[in-house]
Amino acid sequence: MNTPAIVSRVAFVLTVAAPAASLVAQQQPPSPSPATAPSLWELVVQGGLMMIPIALCSLIALAVAVERWVALRPKAVVPPGALKGLDRAVASAEDPVKAALAYCRKHPSPLAQVLQAGMERAGEPLERIERAIAEAGERAAFELSRRLRTLSVIGSVAPLLGLLGTIFGLISAFQTIAVSSNALGKPEMFAGGIYEALTTTAAGLLVAIPAVILHNYFLARIEHLLVKLDDAASTFLRTHAAALSPPAHDSVHSVAPRLEPQHVA
Template identity: 35%
Template sequence: MESYDVVVRFFQNGGPFMYPIAVVLVIGLAIAVERWLVLSTARARNRRAFATAMARLEQQEYRAVVEAGAKSSVPIARIVAAGISRYIGSRRREDIESAMEEGVMEALPRLEKRTQYLATLANVATLLGLLGTIIGLIAAFTAVANAEATEKASMLSSSISVAMNTTAFGLISAIPLLLLHAVLQTKTTEIVDSFEMASVKVVNTLADAGALPAKTRTSDG
């Protein structure tokens, strides 16, 4: 209960800028939770869809892979389907790789959606904290200028202490948002890397089945 009172008093003493900082923090946390759930779900669904697609590829059920990808909303299923669809029309390795790279690029914006807002919100929280402190200091010095000489020192130190609460709360809000941004960026990068690895595995599976011509190598000299 005592710690709760300390938090409430800290918030109340910070002035009006504590409220917009709190709003920024809540919005950032909501975005972080939503993105975490989306990315975690996407990772699990991609794994299942890729396992199914690879099983069909090993059985050379190429049409089934394309049809499943067309009906699916899972990015990896659509990426593999794009590559196999290009394979059916053109058996050139470069065309297949290009089709799957295009699929990865189409999936990337959906994975990165709103994640970049966290870094922006962290900066906004910090700047709001600084702005609140500056305005608080201006008000403090104005009040001190009209105070009695014996009261100036104590009034100034008290006012500065209160004004600093805004900066502290801005940093308290910004640091977790920056950490969450880094975590979500890493999670997104891992998913994109899995897309690229899946593309390589699809091409290698087709090559191992003899469905693709051998990759030519150019020798120097």
């Protein structure tokens, strides 16, 4: 076997094959990099202009929820020590009505407002006392239900804003198909419009669902607080009927009217 001849042939093959392999490697497209999940800001940007009102709705709903959460604490509506404090004020005073009124003004709360309205009419005709207590109960219910309508409106409007963004996104996608003859063969050309459509729909639902849940939760809490308010006020006036006055006691049939869902303001 002629070893030098074999070596020379192998060297010749390697010399010819190396440039060809290099040329093939240059012609091959680079491997695509792995896709990364978009950030929250990228999702907002891809959603288009309709994401702006949806984001505003989310901020308003959050602010209302925090404010109502603080305002609807049970101890803020019916303070735990209010009845005991009123009992001490009435028991140690020569004029129980004036003492109770002074205590209510010093420690304001929905319970104190309702009691104050009835005691201010002590000694007057029964109709006036009943009217004063009913009006105070209605005012208390209105104050407790403030801004709940905002959550209800956001729960209804946010999905519609998302749907409107979906329509805009689909219009953009079909417009791209209409103006480009080869768009159907390149889905990336109109995928942006569909991406925008899906993003706004999801964003609208993500804002609306918590808003509806919070609205119903706060409504149930208000109804519970009004029952506690009515019970506490009625208990106090029955206990001190002799010290206050019969009209103020007899008028307490329903101090805090029940709040119906359709009347929430």
